[in-house]
Amino acid sequence: MKRFAALGLALVLMSVAASCGGSDTSSNIVAPAGTVATDTFTGTVGPPVAGVLQSDSHSFTVTVAGNVSITLVSAGPPSTITMGLGIGNPSSTGTCSLISGGSTAAVASSTAQLSGSTAAGAYCVSVFDIGNVLQPITYTVTVAHT
Numbered sequence: 001m002k003r004f005a006a007l008g009l010a011l012v013l014m015s016v017a018a019s020c021g022g023s024d025t026s027s028n029i030v031a032p033a034g035t036v037a038t039d040t041f042t043g044t045v046g047p048p049v050a051g052v053l054q055s056d057s058h059s060f061t062v063t064v065a066g067n068v069s070i071t072l073v074s075a076g077p078p079s080t081i082t083m084g085l086g087i088g089n090p091s092s093t094g095t096c097s098l099i100s101g102g103s104t105a106a107v108a109s110s111t112a113q114l115s116g117s118t119a120a121g122a123y124c125v126s127v128f129d130i131g132n133v134l135q136p137i138t139y140t141v142t143v144a145h146t
Contacts, residue, residue: 039143055128057096066146069112075139084128096124
């Protein structure tokens with residue numbers, strides 16, 4: 001749990017810094033150091049079904065403790081849609097249980113929207129509807145980790 005608390009704290013601090021008006025948070029992003037593995041995932045998040053917001057997740061494994069950076073590279077249509085983006089732990093049922101403080105609202109960018117330190121282990125990345133998906137949204141997300 002300590003690894004999740006550290007990652008959650010780092011992500012919460014980044015979110016707080018990002019919410020301050022006029023601040024430049026680019027210096028707060030921690031780029032992975034050492035040998036970096038980059039996983040690229042694509043998928044689709046549909047509109048709500050029977051009032052339930054939809055999500056899509058993918059599992060990945062961090063083999064060496066270090067940094068992780070998650071980037072919502074593309075999402076749409078429309079290309080300006082804001083989606084939920086999070087990191088968590090994969091469950092046996094195939095869902096992604098998000099780490100406390102490990103999610104944010106993101107618009108597609110070439111800059112990581114989530115980053116922090118993590119221990120070796122199994123993780124998942126989730127892209128989800130925050131209440132504005134009206135049609136299927138196709139996305140690409142990258143996860144860079146050491």
